[in-house]
Amino acid sequence: MAEEKELRYDPAAIETKWQERWAADPKLYAAEPASCGKPKYYVLEMLPYPSGQLHMGHVRNYSIGDALARHMWMRGYNVLHPMGWDAFGLPAENAALKNNTPPREWTLANIAAMKRQMQRLGLGYDWATEVTTCLPDYYRWNQWFFLRMYEKGLVYRKKSKVNWCPECATVLANEQVVDGCCWRHETTLVEQRDLEQWFLRITAYAQELLDGLDKLEGWPEKVRTMQRNWIGRSQGTEVDFFLEGGTAGPSTAPLAENASGSAQDDSVMRIRVFTTRVDTIFGATSVQLAPEHPLVKAFCSADPELKAKVGGLIEEQKKAREAGNVGAIEKHGVPAGRFAINPYNGERVPVWVANYILMDYGTGAIMSVPGHDERDFEFATKYGIEIRRVIAPAEHGAEEPVLPFTSEDGVLVNSGEYNGLSCDEAQRKLQEIAAKKGFGEATVTFRLKDWGVSRQRYWGTPIPMIHCERDGLVPVPDEQLPVVLPEQVAITQQGGSPLGRVPEFVNTTCPKCGGPARRETDTMDTFVDSSWYFYRYTDAKNAGAPFAPATAQYWFPIDQYIGGVEHAILHLIYSRFWTKVMRDLGLIVNDEPARRLFTQGMVIKDGAKMSKSKGNVVSPDDMVARYGADATRMYALFAAPPDRDLDWQEDGVAGVSRFLGRVYRLVMKYAVMAKEGTADSHPFRKERGKDGAPSAGSATEQRLVRKLHQTIAKITQDFEGRWHFNTCVAAIMELVNDLQAADAELASGEIPAAVVDELLRSLVLLLAPFAPYLAAELWEELGEQGSVLRAPWPVGDPNLAKEDELEIPVQINGKLVTVVRVAADADAKSIEAAARSDEKVQARTTGKTVVKVIVVPGRAANLVVK
Numbered sequence: 127m128a129e130e131k132e133l134r135y136d137p138a139a140i141e142t143k144w145q146e147r148w149a150a151d152p153k154l155y156a157a158e159p160a161s162c163g164k165p166k167y168y169v170l171e172m173l174p175y176p177s178g179q180l181h182m183g184h185v186r187n188y189s190i191g192d193a194l195a196r197h198m199w200m201r202g203y204n205v206l207h208p209m210g211w212d213a214f215g216l217p218a219e220n221a222a223l224k225n226n227t228p229p230r231e232w233t234l235a236n237i238a239a240m241k242r243q244m245q246r247l248g249l250g251y252d253w254a255t256e257v258t259t260c261l262p263d264y265y266r267w268n269q270w271f272f273l274r275m276y277e278k279g280l281v282y283r284k285k286s287k288v289n290w291c292p293e294c295a296t297v298l299a300n301e302q303v304v305d306g307c308c309w310r311h312e313t314t315l316v317e318q319r320d321l322e323q324w325f326l327r328i329t330a331y332a333q334e335l336l337d338g339l340d341k342l343e344g345w346p347e348k349v350r351t352m353q354r355n356w357i358g359r360s361q362g363t364e365v366d367f368f369l370e371g372g373t374a375g376p377s378t379a380p381l382a383e384n385a386s387g388s389a390q391d392d393s394v395m396r397i398r399v400f401t402t403r404v405d406t407i408f409g410a411t412s413v414q415l416a417p418e419h420p421l422v423k424a425f426c427s428a429d430p431e432l433k434a435k436v437g438g439l440i441e442e443q444k445k446a447r448e449a450g451n452v453g454a455i456e457k458h459g460v461p462a463g464r465f466a467i468n469p470y471n472g473e474r475v476p477v478w479v480a481n482y483i484l485m486d487y488g489t490g491a492i493m494s495v496p497g498h499d500e501r502d503f504e505f506a507t508k509y510g511i512e513i514r515r516v517i518a519p520a521e522h523g524a525e526e527p528v529l530p531f532t533s534e535d536g537v538l539v540n541s542g543e544y545n546g547l548s549c550d551e552a553q554r555k556l557q558e559i560a561a562k563k564g565f566g567e568a569t570v571t572f573r574l575k576d577w578g579v580s581r582q583r584y585w586g587t588p589i590p591m592i593h594c595e596r597d598g599l600v601p602v603p604d605e606q607l608p609v610v611l612p613e614q615v616a617i618t619q620q621g622g623s624p625l626g627r628v629p630e631f632v633n634t635t636c637p638k639c640g641g642p643a644r645r646e647t648d649t650m651d652t653f654v655d656s657s658w659y660f661y662r663y664t665d666a667k668n669a670g671a672p673f674a675p676a677t678a679q680y681w682f683p684i685d686q687y688i689g690g691v692e693h694a695i696l697h698l699i700y701s702r703f704w705t706k707v708m709r710d711l712g713l714i715v716n717d718e719p720a721r722r723l724f725t726q727g728m729v730i731k732d733g734a735k736m737s738k739s740k741g742n743v744v745s746p747d748d749m750v751a752r753y754g755a756d757a758t759r760m761y762a763l764f765a766a767p768p769d770r771d772l773d774w775q776e777d778g779v780a781g782v783s784r785f786l787g788r789v790y791r792l793v794m795k796y797a798v799m800a801k802e803g804t805a806d807s808h809p810f811r812k813e814r815g816k817d818g819a820p821s822a823g824s825a826t827e828q829r830l831v832r833k834l835h836q837t838i839a840k841i842t843q844d845f846e847g848r849w850h851f852n853t854c855v856a857a858i859m860e861l862v863n864d865l866q867a868a869d870a871e872l873a874s875g876e877i878p879a880a881v882v883d884e885l886l887r888s889l890v891l892l893l894a895p896f897a898p899y900l901a902a903e904l905w906e907e908l909g910e911q912g913s914v915l916r917a918p919w920p921v922g923d924p925n926l927a928k929e930d931e932l933e934i935p936v937q938i939n940g941k942l943v944t945v946v947r948v949a950a951d952a953d954a955k956s957i958e959a960a961a962r963s964d965e966k967v968q969a970r971t972t973g974k975t976v977v978k979v980i981v982v983p984g985r986a987a988n989l990v991v992k
């Protein structure tokens with residue numbers, strides 16, 4: 127036998143070689159047309175913002191997706207695995223300010239750098255479908271969708287209170303305000319401003335967005351819960367209280383007519399309140415208005431003293447809003463000096479103005495029922511307003527509840543003709559009456575607000591609208607799309623839209639009248655870009671449409687979407703909305719973008735999120751240079767379950783690299799022996815393909831074959847849903863340990879060649895999703911010409927995987943005493959016999975009585991001894 131050479135595992139050499147080969151083979155990772163006849167699989171990782179540098183969180187995200195894509199290729203699927211760039215956004219403008227580099231140039235250079243990093247990592251993307259959202263061939267379709275939504279009434283413009291970040295000098299969506307501060311500037315308080323803004327009517331889909339969550343069984347429950355809360359549906363009733371005096375002016379008029387008689391009389395001023403508990407309306411002892419309620423303005427105009435007090439409440443509310451804690455505001459109010467009439471019983475209750483009532487929630491007015499609502503109770507106690515009990519516990523003879531009693535499991539009391547009704551019944555009945563008499567109705571309200579998409583930024587999609595003095599708002603005609611973002615634009619921090627300072631952009635002609643007109647200078651929120659990018663991947667070069675419907679229909683929904691949980695509400699609600707709009711435009715047939723969603727954990731170091739300021743950033747480039755891409759990727763999968771946070775340890779990467787070295791030497795040893803003709807004395811390869819008949823083999827052979835099939839079964843199952851890739855890598859390590867321990871038997875020829883062949887080939891195939899470079903190299907060394915990606919995934923044989931013996935832990939009085947080996951299919955009786963005959967068990971039971979024996983076959987035995 128030839129002398130064994132110590133082979134060195136050189137990841138840099140192996141990975142450079144394969145990276146070049148893969149780059150020269152664009153078909154390798156390309157999706158095939160639907161006509162290929164294979165089942166399709168669309169695996170997608172969230173596209174990155176091109177900051178210029180991949181971070182470890184990206185590496186982890188992409189390693190998960192790439193392992194899955196490779197596995198599915200090997201399972202014979204037609205896989206779509208694309209990548210692109212969420213390339214508009216503020217950092218490009220900040221970089222322009224700092225380095226005097228135009229945003230486009232900066233962004234494209236960053237994309238090139240990150241693409242190189244991805245290629246070096248060996249990520250299997252189909253670059254022919256690459257999408258870059260800042261290029262006109264993409265964003266023209268943002269504009270096209272905007273116009274289609276405008277036609278459908280899903281786009282509108284209104285003056286509204288907006289969240290304004292003074293640092294960004296732009297508007298933020300509610301979702302971009304975190305604890306009252308800007309999501310990008312964690313210490314900058316967000317201000318409220320009034321601005322004309324463009325909105326997308328996402329609320330038109332609120333109910334469907336909510337209902338759809340029930341069907342998204344492949345999404346993490348926590349994401350679905352976050353979306354449910356964000357949509358925030360509440361069912362309730364709107365009821366009109368009648369303002370005593372009938373008009374908003376000074377209260378000189380006599381008491382209004384009785385409630386039911388005046389319901390249709392428009393001269394009576396109404397205060398429409400929203401409540402989720404109309405069943406408690408007989409307990410309403412005041413009506414409370416938001417300080418910015420129109421009626422309050424009217425009251426104030428005649429009452430300077432009230433005006434000053436209300437001004438104070440507005441100020442308090444504004445401060446609380448800016449601090450992001452309106453819910454926790456200290457409740458203050460002032461009596462408006464007016465009274466309102468309860469339409470159900472004609473009762474007169476005082477009207478208050480309160481700082482915790484928001485004009486943009488419900489109707490901006492509530493009825494206060496202190497007996498049955500915590501918040502109202504607090505307020506009434508503070509100001510000495512009457513507290514009345516109108517609901518009693520449903521259970522007869524139950525103790526008088528302490529107020530506030532907020533349960534809906536009750537019956538009405540002190541409620542006139544409605545006494546004795548259950549809360550549910552009363553709600554239905556009272557809603558019916560309100561509808562019949564015209565003073566109210568059942569309603570559903572949502573916390574979800576329409577999506578404000580206007581941004582006063584340069585680096586975004588121009589909104590395709592024109593302002594004409596004669597015609598008002600005029601949409602840009604389709605044939606004039608794209609409205610191209612001008613390139614030479616001075617980025618300053620003056621506030622307002624930078625496009626407004628570019629006359630060549632602003633000044634245009636009206637498509638309707640041909641007269642001079644001005645272009646809209648706001649650009650779109652960048653969440654528009656990411657709301658539909660994954661459809662574009664299916665048809666990225668289409669110049670005549672966002673994508674061909676038939677192609678999208680073939681690929682959608684996405685089979686597996688992978689990204690960070692920080693996108694649980696923003697991106698993942700907007701893209702669900704966009705999907706529904708596209709469906710209603712007839713472009714697609716799916717209701718939801720992704721069948722399954724996986725949210726991976728963060729990568730941290732020394733217990734904290736990696737950040738420049740903490741100095742704990744680990745650069746993927748450094749890791750790849752030191753240990754190779756395979757080791758870096760495999761460590762990212764091995765160090766923690768994918769859904770948990772991963773604490774980066776460089777020792778761990780080094781360990782994985784050493785492990786890959788062992789795999790390399792193990793496989794190479796036998797491949798080299800075969801190649802060098804030592805097969806004369808060694809049967810490996812020569813007999814490949816003959817019947818290996820493992821059942822007749824030695825104990826070592828049987829053990830190795832069993833381990834192999836157990837490993838195949840485990841990893842295959844994990845890819846089918848559990849995704850514990852950390853334990854998959856551990857299982858491969860165990861298999862390699864067993865193979866190395868049997869080196870003498872492998873080298874001596876004691877194990878038949880066909881078996882050695884199966885063991886090594888399967889090992890390489892199992893490794894391929896996790897360490898693609900090494901797998902490609904070893905696959906070739908084993909004599910294969912084709913790509914390992916096209917090799918079929920090994921199939922586990924459950925019979926070969928079956929253990930013939932099992933270890934059963936034996937407990938005495940709950941304490942582990944010993945472990946006995948029994949046949950894998952041993953029944954309770956024989957396990958008990960084995961346990962009783964064990965020396966340690968005997969030592970502990972001699973002279974005592976075994977009162978009970980509990981055996982779970984295949985699992986455990988427990989003896990109760992006295």
Ligand SMILES: [Zn+2]
Pocket residue numbers: 291292293294295308309310311314
């Ligand atoms: Zn900001």
Ligand SMILES: [Zn+2]
Pocket residue numbers: 594595596597598600636637638639640641643
């Ligand atoms: Zn015009």
